[in-house]
Amino acid sequence: MREIVIISGKGGTGKTSVTAAFAHLAENKVICDLDVDAPDLHLLLDPQVVREGAFHSGNEAVIDRERCIGCGTCMEMCRFGAVDADGEKFRIDPLRCEGCKVCVAFCPEEAIDFPSRHCGTRYVSDTRFGPMVHAQLFPGQENSGRLVSELKKEARVLAERMGRDLILCDGAPGIGCPVISSLSQADLAVVVTEPTPSGVHDLERVAELCDHFRIKVAVIINKHDLNAGHTEGIEAMCRRKGYVLAGRLPHDTVVTEAMVRRQAVTEMDGENFGRRVNEAWTVIQGLLNAH
Amino acid sequence: MIVAVASGKGGTGKTTVTASLAVTWPGPVMAVDLDVDEPNLHLFLKPDISGIETVTIEVPEVDEEKCTYCRACAELCQFKAIAVMGKAIMTFPEMCHGCGGCMAICPAGAIGVTTRELGVVERGLARDLIPCVTGRLRIGEAMSPPLMRHVRSHMRAEAGDADILIDAPPGVSCPAMSAVADSDVIVLVTEPTPFGYYDFTLAVEAFTPLGKPMAVVVNRAGLGDERVYGFCAERGLPVVAEIPYRRDIAEHYSKGLVLAELDGELSARFGALSRTLKEMAKEGGHA
Incomplete structure (x- = not known):
């Protein structure tokens, strides 16, 4: 079993857009969207839901006004500023509650309930490119690594059951909890970057995160013709750090045109952009086989 | 504003x-x-x-001399950042959310404070x-x-x-x-x-x-x-x-x-x- 995460x-x-194209090109895989906060891959893959389930993550504190005597112990002990005064009594702001249970444990009246937190919905679907595991958090929920881990586990079970040997994951932006979870057990991280100050800066940080967890890194420079200097800088960084440069893609509106038509860019364009993505995929396959 | x-x-x-x-x-x-x-x-x-x-945030540091392995901390912790197994206690500071619960609940006063850089x-x-x-x-x-x-x-x-x-x-x-x-x-x-x-x-x-x-x-x-x-x-x-x-x-x-x-x-x-x-x-x- 091989697992690639695109971040x-x-x-x-x-x-x-790159993940969707790889989903088109790769054989015998399970597709997994790990950006559970703002997932977009389904917009191109048009998944038909086969199975769905509720996602629960941890618990949240809820003060029962009837039982609350207004002693303020919860407010004093909460390190997250999640307790607000509510007249003579108190209430918990669910947005700030970390679900640590400290207020529940120390409330002298046992007036704080601790129900599980229903954060979103997870799906197993069929797509024209094969099975897909994905999810959608309810807006404003904690983007926990826990959901990412559960999706990865589900994808792995599905791949084993169906005899598929590759898991292809679309990751989340950033370098925090969801990204760290998405990297666990991955064989290869493909970092899609662009030749801009932000692209270079953020590539450095996310690639260092991969180094920290000893995950092999391949880099794709999108819109490489936007700024030759930064593209050269990224290539030099790859050589210095031992990252594999898997491909350079031009700045091309075909990516958006494919998106509007709900297609992977390689389905629409086999010539310029599509051919470059195809070449990048060949490099990545080579890396996986050499692993 | x-x-x-x-x-x-x-x-x-x-x-x-x-x-x-x-x-x-x-x-x-x-x-x-x-x-x-x-x-x-x-x-x-x-x-x-x-x-x-x-x-930084405050994370626990256990004084094993004082610890009675009563498990109160491990039972309270929602983030699997502290575990007691028989006569051994372990902390996993990278899992800790810094809620301070373990320090407050320890009846033996065995849990002190160290920090993790955020x-x-x-x-x-x-x-x-x-x-x-x-x-x-x-x-x-x-x-x-x-x-x-x-x-x-x-x-x-x-x-x-x-x-x-x-x-x-x-x-x-x-x-x-x-x-x-x-x-x-x-x-x-x-x-x-x-x-x-x-x-x-x-x-x-x-x-x-x-x-x-x-x-x-x-x-x-x-x-x-x-x-x-x-x-x-x-x-x-x-x-x-x-x-x-x-x-x-x-x-x-x-x-x-x-x-x-x-x-x-x-x-x-x-x-x-x-x-x-x-x-x-x-x-x-x-x-």
């Missing part, structure tokens, strides 16, 4:  | 808009980068850094005029909210009479919500593409319950489709500015330059946007 550090570099 | 610049989808131009507002803002302004995973605002405003503060806060001045504050998460650190909380809790006092512009993290989950929570007006930056549209609808769903005035900036206008505009009309969200899809704009950005300074027309457009937002924030603040 970017910076958002909007073309991660999902 | 506080203006938060947010988006559902990453890469729609939050930082471009924040930097352009900062240089055209009518009156004193402070720029705060709360995208602590991948802060980028400093790459455009280029402040001279005057101070770097390390931010990241740093950089402070500086751009153009001898604009104070800039950047939160920067330590690489390998999973938790951005406590670092963001630290920046937010100090920014009002540090800003004094200046208005505050916040560059928020992408997405619509907890970090993005907490970045806009203190604001008087939320600027949503989107692009007229299917991804931009979908993530924009998520952002509107997430932020509407906060009851704050919202304004929309459409970046890369002319690219993609028109659905973003239809959705704005339906929800009564004002489109306060458009940034055209042009290659010279993308190239200007790739050089680390501020978009409002590309030409006179864009400069005037962002000047007008700054005034509009300041008015909206003033009204929002009184609402």
